[in-house]
Amino acid sequence: MQHGKYRFIAGFLVVPLAIYGVFVISPFVQAIYYSFTDWTGLSSKFKVTGLKNYQRLWDDELFWKAVGHNVLLLLVLPLVTLGLALFFAFMLNVGGRRRKNAAVGGVRGAGLYKVVYFFPQVLSIAIVALLFKFAYNPNSGAINSFLSAIGLDSVRPDWLGDPDLALWCVTAVMVWSNVGFYVVLFSAGMSSIPKDFYEAALLDGAGRAQTFFRITLPLLWDTVQTGWVYMGIMALDGFAVVQIMTDGPGPDYSTELLTYYLYTKAFSDGQAGYATALGVALLIVTLIFAGVVMKLGRRERLEY
Amino acid sequence: MTAQAEPPHLPGGGTQTTAPAVPRQRGGGPAPGPGQERPATEGKVLNVFSHGILVIWALMVSLPLLWAVMSAFKTDNEIFTSPWALPKGLHFDAWGRAWSDAHMSQYFVNSLVVVAGSLAGTMLLGSMAAYVLARFEFPGNRFFYFLFVGGMSFPVILALVPLFFVMKNMHLLNTYPGLILVYIAYSLPFTVFFLTGFFRTLPSSVAEAALIDGASHTRTFFQVMLPMAKPGLISVGIFNFLGQWNQYLLPAVLNIGDEDKKLLPQGLVALAVSQRYKGDWSGLFAGLVIAMLPVLAAYVIFQRQVQQGLTAGALK
Numbered sequence: 001m002q003h004g005k006y007r008f009i010a011g012f013l014v015v016p017l018a019i020y021g022v023f024v025i026s027p028f029v030q031a032i033y034y035s036f037t038d039w040t041g042l043s044s045k046f047k048v049t050g051l052k053n054y055q056r057l058w059d060d061e062l063f064w065k066a067v068g069h070n071v072l073l074l075l076v077l078p079l080v081t082l083g084l085a086l087f088f089a090f091m092l093n094v095g096g097r098r099r100k101n102a103a104v105g106g107v108r109g110a111g112l113y114k115v116v117y118f119f120p121q122v123l124s125i126a127i128v129a130l131l132f133k134f135a136y137n138p139n140s141g142a143i144n145s146f147l148s149a150i151g152l153d154s155v156r157p158d159w160l161g162d163p164d165l166a167l168w169c170v171t172a173v174m175v176w177s178n179v180g181f182y183v184v185l186f187s188a189g190m191s192s193i194p195k196d197f198y199e200a201a202l203l204d205g206a207g208r209a210q211t212f213f214r215i216t217l218p219l220l221w222d223t224v225q226t227g228w229v230y231m232g233i234m235a236l237d238g239f240a241v242v243q244i245m246t247d248g249p250g251p252d253y254s255t256e257l258l259t260y261y262l263y264t265k266a267f268s269d270g271q272a273g274y275a276t277a278l279g280v281a282l283l284i285v286t287l288i289f290a291g292v293v294m295k296l297g298r299r300e301r302l303e304y
Numbered sequence: 305m306t307a308q309a310e311p312p313h314l315p316g317g318g319t320q321t322t323a324p325a326v327p328r329q330r331g332g333g334p335a336p337g338p339g340q341e342r343p344a345t346e347g348k349v350l351n352v353f354s355h356g357i358l359v360i361w362a363l364m365v366s367l368p369l370l371w372a373v374m375s376a377f378k379t380d381n382e383i384f385t386s387p388w389a390l391p392k393g394l395h396f397d398a399w400g401r402a403w404s405d406a407h408m409s410q411y412f413v414n415s416l417v418v419v420a421g422s423l424a425g426t427m428l429l430g431s432m433a434a435y436v437l438a439r440f441e442f443p444g445n446r447f448f449y450f451l452f453v454g455g456m457s458f459p460v461i462l463a464l465v466p467l468f469f470v471m472k473n474m475h476l477l478n479t480y481p482g483l484i485l486v487y488i489a490y491s492l493p494f495t496v497f498f499l500t501g502f503f504r505t506l507p508s509s510v511a512e513a514a515l516i517d518g519a520s521h522t523r524t525f526f527q528v529m530l531p532m533a534k535p536g537l538i539s540v541g542i543f544n545f546l547g548q549w550n551q552y553l554l555p556a557v558l559n560i561g562d563e564d565k566k567l568l569p570q571g572l573v574a575l576a577v578s579q580r581y582k583g584d585w586s587g588l589f590a591g592l593v594i595a596m597l598p599v600l601a602a603y604v605i606f607q608r609q610v611q612q613g614l615t616a617g618a619l620k
Binding site: 004005006008009011012013015016017019020022023024025026027028030031034041084087088091092095107108113114115116117118119120121122123124125126127129130131132133134135139140141142145146149176179180181184185188233236237239240243244247259262263266267272275276279280282283286290 | 354355357358361362364365366367368369371372375383384386387388429430432433435436437440442448451452455457458459461462463464465466467468469470485486488489490492493496520521522525546549550551552553556557568569570572573576577585588589592595596599600602603604607610611612614615
């Protein structure tokens with residue numbers, strides 16, 4: 001049995017490793033190397049320029065504008081998405097009361113709500129972005145004609161065409177498409193919290209808000225933290241939404257994000273070296289963000 | 305994340321089977337005492353309030369989708385003049401235009417081919433690697449495991465520029481096999497991570513019995529271990545299917561050669577921005593609905609598995 005073992009292991013590992021190495025590992029390593037060169041991506045000639053790309057990054061106004069937008073998304077997106085999702089999940093699992101002698105239970109129709117809320121999650125983000133591009137259309141889009149229908153004809157903003165609004169419109173779409181997933185995720189977490197905790201709180205006369213902040217949230221903290229990291233990584237991406245909804249950087253670069261900036265530098269401006277430096281910067285931001293969340297979120301682990 | 309890692313096949317999701325016996329006094333008996341009057345009405349008001357908010361969000365999620373479906377049945381003129389009105393008659397011609405003239409059928413088939421290939425490849429190669437990493441001791445085991453798992457934490461877009469040129473040099477740009485290989489490669493980290501955990505939880509006695517009976521390692525894997533791992537394979541399979549079917553970034557960069565080779569989301573976006581279809585709103589809506597409906601229908605049918613598959617992925 002032993003003599004065939006290593007041949008078997010090698011046979012099973014070699015193809016997955018080869019594919020993974022060629023298409024994932026090697027591009028990542030190359031990216032870091034190219035970020036120190038002046039490679040255009042068009043010709044095969046380039047020379048190593050040291051930290052020049054990073055120096056240029058430091059003085060690049062558009063880069064900092066994109067960083068600002070990404071940081072704004074990083075703060076707003078998880079807060080709103082996870083806040084809404086926590087509220088909905090609590091309502092669906094614990095919020096309903098006084099039924100069938102159960103101490104805690106969801107509101108009526110909780111299952112149906114969960115199915116509906118999850119809809120956007122199964123759709124391609126490209127399709128979602130396209131749908132909302134139509135909906136935000138200032139003349140015949142769903143949103144403005146709804147405003148007219150309820151008598152707010154004078155409002156009708158230019159949504160994606162307005163530099164002050166465009167980024168918020170994009171953020172709203174990202175919230176819209178992600179809330180459902182976290183409702184389901186938190187619901188799964190909440191249903192594993194023992195019922196007697198709630199019963200005890202109920203007997204002690206705790207209201208819903210108290211129940212939520214004293215029992216549900218602390219016991220769900222690990223899941224919330226995972227969600228926070230996921231949402232943060234999503235906030236750093238945002239490529240499809242921006243590219244499709246605002247046809248790129250938006251009016252007056254108001255929706256320029258790091259990922260889209262990288263994409264233009266690499267594939268339209270012929271500055272592949274500079275683009276990979278941008279990518280490295282993005283990677284650093286991601287790592288810092290994950291580190292900060294993990295550090296801030298550390299709490300005493302509650303076992304139950 | 306919580307202490308006990310729940311096997312994803314258990315219907316753990318939204319089921320509240322236990323209805324523990326609660327002291328009758330708060331259960332709303334036939335004759336409520338004066339002390340119970342207040343919380344009862346408070347509960348009612350709050351329930352109306354919370355239902356209200358829940359309904360509003362349900363509408364916010366479903367109305368845009370309904371609006372798209374409705375618009376696909378309208379004439380362009382109706383869309384422009386009264387976007388929220390019900391269509392005056394059912395116009396099916398937009399669907400025909402989208403399906404054949406706008407190449408939606410072609411994009412659909414393209415997506416099907418690429419996802420079928422990459423999903424099969426991901427599941428096969430991912431489970432092979434995960435099985436070896438989970439159940440065999442050999443030098444480098446930990447290293448390879450972390451090499452795979454590390455891929456989950458890096459932004460794909462960083463690798464995109466060099467990847468483009470790797471593909472170009474291998475003449476794989478704008479080809480099905482190229483896309484399939486890339487999809488497999490970028491699905492492997494999570495698949496290996498998830499299935500390694502899953503294979504570790506399976507009892508080893510069955511596999512040992514098969515080996516003693518003279519089955520080879522390969523045969524044991526395909527005939528004994530894979531069938532046992534079915535719940536895990538289904539979870540990660542759903543996760544990968546949705547991810548690959550909905551992928552936008554990778555084809556947007558690596559599949560830009562031939563109009564007719566575009567994948568579904570990519571083709572639809574290209575249609576929407578191309579001048580030729582600028583005026584054809586109903587056709588675009590029909591295309592949008594054609595792209596949305598199959599996944600939505602599949603989701604409604606398999607919603608429990610989909611929800612569990614996706615959340616099991618995130619919880620680990």
